[in-house]
Amino acid sequence: MKSKSKVSQTMLRQYFILVIPGFVIFTIGIIVPMILAFRYSFTSWDGMSAEKTFVGLKNYIKLINDQEVRDAWWFTIKFTIGNTVIQNILALLFAVALDSGIKAQKIYRTAFFIPCLISSIIVGFIWLRMYSNVLPAINDALGTSINFLLFGEADTVLGGLLIANNWQWIGYWMLIYLAGLQSIPGELYEAAKVDGAGPIKRFFNVTVPMLAPSFTICIVGITTGSLKVYDLLVSSTKGGPGRASTSIIYQTYTTAINGRQYGYGSAMSVSLVLVLLLVALIQVRSLKNKEVQA
Amino acid sequence: MLKKKKEDIVPQKYTKATLVTQILMGIVALLFLLPVFIIFSYSFKSKKELYLGSPLALPESFNLANYEAAFKKLNLSVTMFNTFFYTVVSVLILALLCGMTAWAIARCKHKFFKFAYIYFIIGILIPYQALFLPIYMVGNSLKLTNTRYGIIFMYVATGISFGIFLMNSFMSTVPLELEESARIDGCSVFKTYFLIVMPLLKPAMATLVIMQSFQIWNDYLLASLYVSKKQLKTLTVAIQSLFSAQASDYNTAMAAIVISVVPIAILFISLQKYFIKGMTVGAVKG
Numbered sequence: 025m026k027s028k029s030k031v032s033q034t035m036l037r038q039y040f041i042l043v044i045p046g047f048v049i050f051t052i053g054i055i056v057p058m059i060l061a062f063r064y065s066f067t068s069w070d071g072m073s074a075e076k077t078f079v080g081l082k083n084y085i086k087l088i089n090d091q092e093v094r095d096a097w098w099f100t101i102k103f104t105i106g107n108t109v110i111q112n113i114l115a116l117l118f119a120v121a122l123d124s125g126i127k128a129q130k131i132y133r134t135a136f137f138i139p140c141l142i143s144s145i146i147v148g149f150i151w152l153r154m155y156s157n158v159l160p161a162i163n164d165a166l167g168t169s170i171n172f173l174l175f176g177e178a179d180t181v182l183g184g185l186l187i188a189n190n191w192q193w194i195g196y197w198m199l200i201y202l203a204g205l206q207s208i209p210g211e212l213y214e215a216a217k218v219d220g221a222g223p224i225k226r227f228f229n230v231t232v233p234m235l236a237p238s239f240t241i242c243i244v245g246i247t248t249g250s251l252k253v254y255d256l257l258v259s260s261t262k263g264g265p266g267r268a269s270t271s272i273i274y275q276t277y278t279t280a281i282n283g284r285q286y287g288y289g290s291a292m293s294v295s296l297v298l299v300l301l302l303v304a305l306i307q308v309r310s311l312k313n314k315e316v317q318a
Numbered sequence: 319m320l321k322k323k324k325e326d327i328v329p330q331k332y333t334k335a336t337l338v339t340q341i342l343m344g345i346v347a348l349l350f351l352l353p354v355f356i357i358f359s360y361s362f363k364s365k366k367e368l369y370l371g372s373p374l375a376l377p378e379s380f381n382l383a384n385y386e387a388a389f390k391k392l393n394l395s396v397t398m399f400n401t402f403f404y405t406v407v408s409v410l411i412l413a414l415l416c417g418m419t420a421w422a423i424a425r426c427k428h429k430f431f432k433f434a435y436i437y438f439i440i441g442i443l444i445p446y447q448a449l450f451l452p453i454y455m456v457g458n459s460l461k462l463t464n465t466r467y468g469i470i471f472m473y474v475a476t477g478i479s480f481g482i483f484l485m486n487s488f489m490s491t492v493p494l495e496l497e498e499s500a501r502i503d504g505c506s507v508f509k510t511y512f513l514i515v516m517p518l519l520k521p522a523m524a525t526l527v528i529m530q531s532f533q534i535w536n537d538y539l540l541a542s543l544y545v546s547k548k549q550l551k552t553l554t555v556a557i558q559s560l561f562s563a564q565a566s567d568y569n570t571a572m573a574a575i576v577i578s579v580v581p582i583a584i585l586f587i588s589l590q591k592y593f594i595k596g597m598t599v600g601a602v603k604g
Binding site: 034035036038039040041042043045046047049050052053054055056057058060061064071118121122124125126127131132134135136137138139141142143144145146149150151153154157158160161162164165191195196199200203204248249251252254255258259273276277280281286289290292293296297300301304 | 434445449452478579
């Protein structure tokens with residue numbers, strides 16, 4: 025690589041030409057909207073009129089005091105934490121179980137993976153039907169009275185959505201942990217065994233540190249994926265009952281697209297972008313530190 | 319390969335504990351597949367069975383009436399074509415763009431390219447859903463909404479970050495000697511890339527194409543914002559309107575689900591190897 029440190033002008037220009045198309049598309053498609061959202065967040069634009077009145081920080085002050093937005097954030101945070109904890113633990117557990125030498129590993133892998141091939145919009149509908157039509161039949165069959173109508177009440181809707189989301193994504197993250205597990209050299213386990221470490225000690229002293237890169241990917245991935253939840257809600261709870269399952273994106277959609285408050289909606293988008301960046305930064309930084317130690 | 323090594327050194331015995339794990343995971347796997355089974359079962363049930371029969375019962379016969387109804391209500395010949403068209407064109411453009419961008423970034427040591435890599439990575443940290451509102455506004459003012467090229471443009475823009483990240487991680491598999499000898503023979507940067515490097519990136523591109531196809535095929539938010547015209551709609555958008563319109567008659571919806579999931583499931587099962595490679599980039603210590 026060092027032999028090419030003196031790249032001639034022509035070559036440099038040609039390299040530029042290779043990068044420019046992607047650069048321009050990405051800039052127009054993602055970066056310009058980001059900048060515009062920031063700009064519009066200081067206006068009271070309704071999305072139609074030519075005039076975009078500058079209102080300063082008014083939208084942000086409103087954002088902080090808006091009970092609906094607070095509720096939406098609170099739901100999004102609960103949903104994100106729930107997913108991150110449950111999905112990581114179960115995905116790792118499943119991966120360890122599949123890697124423990126059981127037969128027909130491939131069939132299990134495919135079974136767990138199938139749900140994540142399905143669009144979230146469909147997953148939402150499937151669980152709506154599961155809770156309201158299919159599962160209550162178990163009560164009829166067994167004579168029990170378990171409450172399966174999880175989307176019907178504000179207290180249970182989060183649990184219902186967590187089940188749906190975990191059903192969809194556990195298989196995906198499990199595959200990542202599985203690949204991580206399979207890349208750990210067997211010598212490490214042998215050495216730990218010779219040192220007299222039991223299975224639990226081996227798990228925490230060999231497996232967990234060696235899985236550090238997988239942890240980073242899964243934790244960051246699940247967090248970002250949960251913060252942006254929207255599709256799942258559209259076809260299942262529609263943000264309800266009441267506003268009990270309104271996520272921040274859902275709230276932005278209702279405010280901006282249905283309520284024609286583009287300026288205020290932009291402020292919500294900006295706040296979400298900032299949260300996403302902050303969370304990713306903190307997570308990557310602290311997790312990468314662990315990776316180095318390992 | 320690493321997996322084999324592990325098995326050679328630590329032969330895993332099939333003990334009682336393994337048997338217990340096997341049975342437990344078997345039960346969990348069956349629970350996981352229950353909703354899938356229910357969808358298939360409902361998609362063949364008649365209206366009468368829907369209202370009177372037990373939800374857990376098998377359909378009485380394999381009647382295809384729901385599939386016919388779904389075919390019509392989804393406007394399937396149009397929506398399926400649209401979804402297929404948007405997906406295929408977008409992933410091909412992505413494969414082309416991400417390959418050359420990632421290669422240029424990996425090979426050229428100029429400051430701009432280092433900056434460009436970080437710039438593109440922003441798109442992974444901020445999923446487009448967070449920006450759906452300004453993306454929609456930009457689409458409106460640039461007249462990208464309700465056009466085929468508009469939505470394809472956006473799929474490329476939203477997929478490019480992950481694509482470059484993915485291709486970048488494959489660049490070490492391209493031997494530098496080949497590129498250098500091409501250069502000594504007087505090949506330009508373009509010729510080197512398109513004649514020497516790109517053919518070597520085929521496995522990486524296959525991975526990229528599969529990962530992105532699956533994203534775009536299943537996308538709902540962008541499609542619902544960008545294409546509302548009847549003849550441009552995608553499958554997911556049509557399915558969502560079917561879900562809300564057919565609240566009581568949901569066996570048609572179940573048939574629609576089967577229709578929309580089958581193509582992507584076939585793609586996954588036949589190309590699993592590439593898919594898993596793409597998913598696990600960065601998760602395995604090099």
